Amino acid sequence: MSSRLHIAAADPIPAQAGIGLRAGHYADFGLAPQRVAWIEVHPENYMCAGGPQHRVLGAARACCPVSFHGVGLSLGGAARPDKAHLARLAELIRRYEPSLFSEHLAWSIEDGRFLNDLLPLPYTKEALERLVSHVDEIQDYLGRHMLIENPSLYLSFEGNETDEPALLTELVRRTGCGLLLDVNNVFVSATNCGFDPRGYLARYPLAAIEEIHLAGYRAEIDADGVEVLIDTHNDLISDPVWALYRHVINQTGPRPTLIEWDQDLPAWDVLLGEAARADDIMRTEVLHAAE
Amino acid sequence: MLLSRQQAAFADAIWHGDAAPAIGMRPARRLAIYRNNVFASLAGVLAARFPVIRRLVGDVCFQGCCLRFVAEHPPLSPVLAEYGAGFAAFLTALPELADLRYLADVARLEWACHEVLHSADAPVLRPEMLAGIAAERVPDLVFHVHPGTRLLSADYPIHTIWRTNMFDAETGPVSADMAGEAVLISRRDEQVSVLPLPPAAFVFVQALLSGSSLGDAAMAGEAADESFALAPSLAALLQAEAFTDYNFKLQRTVAVPCS
Numbered sequence: 001m002s003s004r005l006h007i008a009a010a011d012p013i014p015a016q017a018g019i020g021l022r023a024g025h026y027a028d029f030g031l032a033p034q035r036v037a038w039i040e041v042h043p044e045n046y047m048c049a050g051g052p053q054h055r056v057l058g059a060a061r062a063c064c065p066v067s068f069h070g071v072g073l074s075l076g077g078a079a080r081p082d083k084a085h086l087a088r089l090a091e092l093i094r095r096y097e098p099s100l101f102s103e104h105l106a107w108s109i110e111d112g113r114f115l116n117d118l119l120p121l122p123y124t125k126e127a128l129e130r131l132v133s134h135v136d137e138i139q140d141y142l143g144r145h146m147l148i149e150n151p152s153l154y155l156s157f158e159g160n161e162t163d164e165p166a167l168l169t170e171l172v173r174r175t176g177c178g179l180l181l182d183v184n185n186v187f188v189s190a191t192n193c194g195f196d197p198r199g200y201l202a203r204y205p206l207a208a209i210e211e212i213h214l215a216g217y218r219a220e221i222d223a224d225g226v227e228v229l230i231d232t233h234n235d236l237i238s239d240p241v242w243a244l245y246r247h248v249i250n251q252t253g254p255r256p257t258l259i260e261w262d263q264d265l266p267a268w269d270v271l272l273g274e275a276a277r278a279d280d281i282m283r284t285e286v287l288h289a290a291e
Numbered sequence: 292m293l294l295s296r297q298q299a300a301f302a303d304a305i306w307h308g309d310a311a312p313a314i315g316m317r318p319a320r321r322l323a324i325y326r327n328n329v330f331a332s333l334a335g336v337l338a339a340r341f342p343v344i345r346r347l348v349g350d351v352c353f354q355g356c357c358l359r360f361v362a363e364h365p366p367l368s369p370v371l372a373e374y375g376a377g378f379a380a381f382l383t384a385l386p387e388l389a390d391l392r393y394l395a396d397v398a399r400l401e402w403a404c405h406e407v408l409h410s411a412d413a414p415v416l417r418p419e420m421l422a423g424i425a426a427e428r429v430p431d432l433v434f435h436v437h438p439g440t441r442l443l444s445a446d447y448p449i450h451t452i453w454r455t456n457m458f459d460a461e462t463g464p465v466s467a468d469m470a471g472e473a474v475l476i477s478r479r480d481e482q483v484s485v486l487p488l489p490p491a492a493f494v495f496v497q498a499l500l501s502g503s504s505l506g507d508a509a510m511a512g513e514a515a516d517e518s519f520a521l522a523p524s525l526a527a528l529l530q531a532e533a534f535t536d537y538n539f540k541l542q543r544t545v546a547v548p549c550s
Contacts, residue, residue, distance in 0.1 A: 044369050044370050044371065045372075047370040047372065048370075048372045048409035048410075049409065049410055049411035049412075049438070050409065050410055050411040050412035050413075050438075050439070051408050051409045051410065051412070051439075051478070051481070052408070052481045053409070054412065055481070071369065072368075072369025072370070073369075074369075077298065078294070078295040078298060085368075085369065085370075088370070107298060108369065109369070110298050110299060110301075110302035111299065111302065112367055113302065113306070113365040113366065113367060114365065114366040114367065114368060114369050115302060115305055115325075115329045115365070116328075116329055116332045116333050116336075116366065116369075116371065117325055117328040117329045117332065119298075119301065119325060120316075120325075121294075122294065122297070122315070124294070126293075126294045127294055130294065154321040154324045154325065155316045155317060155318055155319065155321040155322070156316070156317060157315055157316055158315040158316070158317060159315050192321075222318070222320070222321060222324070223320045223321075223323065224318060224320065226318075228321065228324065230324065
């Protein structure tokens with residue numbers, strides 16, 4: 001068993017669709033883990049001493065590559081990354097040997113209090129310097145490279161000095177980090193903040209993409225009577241997001257692509273269906289590119 | 292505006308409900324979406340952790356309690372498994388719920404169940420591992436408590452209230468005037484087990500968990516109720532997977548007569 005774990009640890013995440021594994025699907029996943037190419041989890045959900053989560057993640061790790069998608073480091077927050085949190089993260093990384101580790105272009109801790117959401121940053125020189133310093137510190141501490149994900153935005157800052165693709169380009173150049181492109185977030189932010197998603201992608205450093213996220217959103221009407229898309233991760237991936245994904249894959253070729261679904265969990269087969277659709281797009285776009 | 296000042300104002304608006312702070316955002320009123328995400332997600336964490344409290348006070352009241360708890364006691368860590376430890380004490384202090392005196396003790400029981408589920412893994416002491424012990428050494432047995440074992444006693448019938456609200460098939464009338472109850476909470480086959488303990492059994496278990504030998508704990512149980520039966524109580528504890536190991540008390544304590 002241990003030698004298999006060791007071999008599996010060297011496996012990179014394949015350029016195929018994977019699924020975000022949540023506790024509500026542990027049993028379904030366990031029945032036929034071979035149906036999923038790879039899984040992703042939030043390491044914060046495994047920062048407990050013991051219990052069923054660790055057994056499930058250990059068993060999953062023996063079957064397929066695992067990716068860690070952190071939600072607790074508050075990269076854009078004023079405080080330096082919390083040492084206790086980094087230590088717990090490092091311990092989980094030693095234990096489960098995830099092939100990828102990602103975090104967000106956002107902040108969630110202020111004055112020691114954790115706001116359980118990914119809050120928006122102004123895109124300024126000051127924010128960039130803070131992000132560079134925090135990403136450097138985390139990568140040095142963990143001794144590994146991390147990926148940064150673009151957030152879903154519901155508003156933008158009047159003081160922006162640059163845009164998100166330019167800021168991410170600079171972050172990659174200065175820290176050597178990679179990128180996790182959340183295609184749904186691009187579409188949600190573009191709708192909410194009024195920019196063209198394809199124009200965004202034309203400026204985005206596609207070569208740095210090591211992982212892609214896909215998810216569903218919910219449309220609401222805001223206090224001003226304007227439609228706003230909420231990044232709820234509780235529905236099927238929308239058609240415009242699939243179209244945007246196809247547009248990305250056409251340029252990048254296949255990339256590890258995660259199906260994220262966090263609320264109102266559907267039947268496991270629904271997630272497998274979304275993963276199959278992403279795999280299908282990766283196959284057909286490669287054929288088109290070869291023609 | 293300095294980024295840190297801007298974030299402090301943003302966070303303050305989320306925790307305290309300022310609709311649209313003037314910190315250079317547009318549309319500023321959409322801060323409400325972030326506020327809703329923060330409060331709804333944390334209330335959801337509490338709802339999953341305290342289902343019996345939610346049922347006892349009703350959805351609307353529970354939601355109100357959660358929103359107040361979140362605003363007054365925001366999480367201090369991104370590890371949300373740790374969130375809600377103070378919920379029982381918070382409920383005790385709510386004047387609106389002062390009539391529901393049993394509520395905080397039921398919340399303690401639910402929190403203990405949550406802690407036990409995520410507690411450290413450890414080997415389990417199985418009944419057959421005690422099989423070869425010579426009869427004269429049995430009273431000297433001292434058990435090592437599993438990290439996922441908790442003992443709770445209350446002035447209210449917490450076990451009856453908890454069961455009748457957790458399992459619809461076992462719903463029955465409960466009165467807060469019924470006698471207080473004690474429970475042993477442990478993890479068994481990855482499931483949380485809640486074992487009701489009659490008063491003498493509670494005394495016995497409390498002694499064992501605090502390091503008394505089996506013989507001393509049994510005497511404490513018998514002192515509480517002369518009909519206390521050691522064998523079924525010990526069997527229930529072993530079945531609940533409450534221990535990891537055992538050793539023998541080094542020296543029998545000798546009763547010294549008062550001079």
